[in-house]
Amino acid sequence: MQPEPLRVGLIEDDTIMGEAIVQRLALEGCSVDWWTSGREALGSAALDTADIVVCDIRLPDMTGEDIYREKLDAGHAPPFLFVTGFGEIDQAVRLMRLGASDYLLKPFVFDEFLLRVRDNARKSRDGEPSGLLRLGVSAQMRAAERLLDRYAPNDLPVLITGETGVGKEVTARLLHKRSPFAQGPFVAVNCAAIPADLLESEIFGHERGAFTGAERQHLGYAERTQGGTLFLDEIGDMPLALQAKILRLVEDRSFYRIGGERPIPFRGRIVAATHRDLIEASRARDFREDLYYRLAVLTLELPPLRKRPEDIVRFMGLFLEEACRSQNRTFKGFSSMAEELALGHPWRGNLRELRNRVERAVAVGNQERILPQDMFPDRAEPSPVAEGFVPLSGVRDEAERRHIERALDASGGQVTEAARLLGISRTTLWEKMTRLGIPSPRSES
Numbered sequence: 001m002q003p004e005p006l007r008v009g010l011i012e013d014d015t016i017m018g019e020a021i022v023q024r025l026a027l028e029g030c031s032v033d034w035w036t037s038g039r040e041a042l043g044s045a046a047l048d049t050a051d052i053v054v055c056d057i058r059l060p061d062m063t064g065e066d067i068y069r070e071k072l073d074a075g076h077a078p079p080f081l082f083v084t085g086f087g088e089i090d091q092a093v094r095l096m097r098l099g100a101s102d103y104l105l106k107p108f109v110f111d112e113f114l115l116r117v118r119d120n121a122r123k124s125r126d127g128e129p130s131g132l133l134r135l136g137v138s139a140q141m142r143a144a145e146r147l148l149d150r151y152a153p154n155d156l157p158v159l160i161t162g163e164t165g166v167g168k169e170v171t172a173r174l175l176h177k178r179s180p181f182a183q184g185p186f187v188a189v190n191c192a193a194i195p196a197d198l199l200e201s202e203i204f205g206h207e208r209g210a211f212t213g214a215e216r217q218h219l220g221y222a223e224r225t226q227g228g229t230l231f232l233d234e235i236g237d238m239p240l241a242l243q244a245k246i247l248r249l250v251e252d253r254s255f256y257r258i259g260g261e262r263p264i265p266f267r268g269r270i271v272a273a274t275h276r277d278l279i280e281a282s283r284a285r286d287f288r289e290d291l292y293y294r295l296a297v298l299t300l301e302l303p304p305l306r307k308r309p310e311d312i313v314r315f316m317g318l319f320l321e322e323a324c325r326s327q328n329r330t331f332k333g334f335s336s337m338a339e340e341l342a343l344g345h346p347w348r349g350n351l352r353e354l355r356n357r358v359e360r361a362v363a364v365g366n367q368e369r370i371l372p373q374d375m376f377p378d379r380a381e382p383s384p385v386a387e388g389f390v391p392l393s394g395v396r397d398e399a400e401r402r403h404i405e406r407a408l409d410a411s412g413g414q415v416t417e418a419a420r421l422l423g424i425s426r427t428t429l430w431e432k433m434t435r436l437g438i439p440s441p442r443s444e445s
């Protein structure tokens, strides 16, 4: 399927500059709406639906910041990329803290500009929260976001906890974006998805000849973080031996490459996340207690989706818009029955499950609105043949899901044992569980 062209909004009063940008973006296949003043932009509906808005900070009638704040106050800010002069960097950084996507210094090289436009637009299309929704609209998530703003300015570690799919990585990215580390990269490591024997060299790197097969020096994630945020996802699944090395990284702010003799200073912030109860895990001697206390200096607990109904409704709307855009389909919304079922659903896979169900519904729905059976085929009565078929992939997913759940039951919740029963690797099983929205059984303890 042809991807839809990127919709770029441009707010730029300099006509020579504006024309050059429009021409270049059009050559790149983007569709562009161009406004030469703040009022003109704010009066246009196209501003709200842009994948990215490129905005000059200094405009004849108002500043770019005024425009952005006005959109935020209205609860509807699309992603903004600010173009700024050297003297306005402070303002641009402040705007990033408010949730703007990015800024670029003038004069810029066009290729760099295009890269930033594409990158930021893609992130917003992929569902990274923009000013539109952020972490959520419920009182709990607003409180979590206020806490995140208090944590953002310093460099202490943060531990984010919550069930699988609840938005821990999205939260970590938002924390990064609003922190002084936003100028550096956000480096995410999924400690559960990387096989245990590779994890150490992936995180810390290795010297040439450190072990058989180490033909070249390799820089690990810690070294590549370079002033940004190192996000250690699923830290509760990290092998004990490696936990000791992470403890040293947090305490000494330095590390050794495998086979290396010289400590390398770590520049950046450590954010960790887990769906496990780490206090419980440390009682069971599965997680180092000293590491837990080091990581849990600042904590952020994200409540499960079923406990915040306002977010269920808001995210259904958001994911529906996104899925319609990417699948090129149109629906008027959800039937009231579908909404009711969604409000009572346990959402064990949280937002990931919600996104998957909405995407599936958009693919199979054939009425004006999304019906209960489009979203919950596993609950609906078998549909008469005349209503059409569920796609083969949907049937396969359901069968896989049930079979994996049976294996997890049979193994008493041990993922490694379940993988053995299923004849697949632990990593493959973990990937399948994530894709199908199956919570890890230990999260339910």
Ligand SMILES: Nc1ncnc2c1ncn2[C@@H]1O[C@H](COP(=O)(O)OP(=O)(O)OP(=O)(O)O)[C@@H](O)[C@H]1O
Pocket (backbone or CB within 6 Å): 126, 127, 128, 129, 133, 134, 135, 136, 162, 163, 164, 165, 166, 167, 168, 169, 170, 171, 233, 234, 275, 351, 352, 355, 434
């Ligand atoms: N605030 C949000 N706005 C838009 N989408 C969101 C938000 N929070 C979560 N999502 C979506 O929900 C899904 C799961 O989010 P995320 O990966 O952050 O969860 P997680 O808690 O880190 O999951 P896991 O425990 O499996 O690592 C993703 O598709 C993400 O885009």
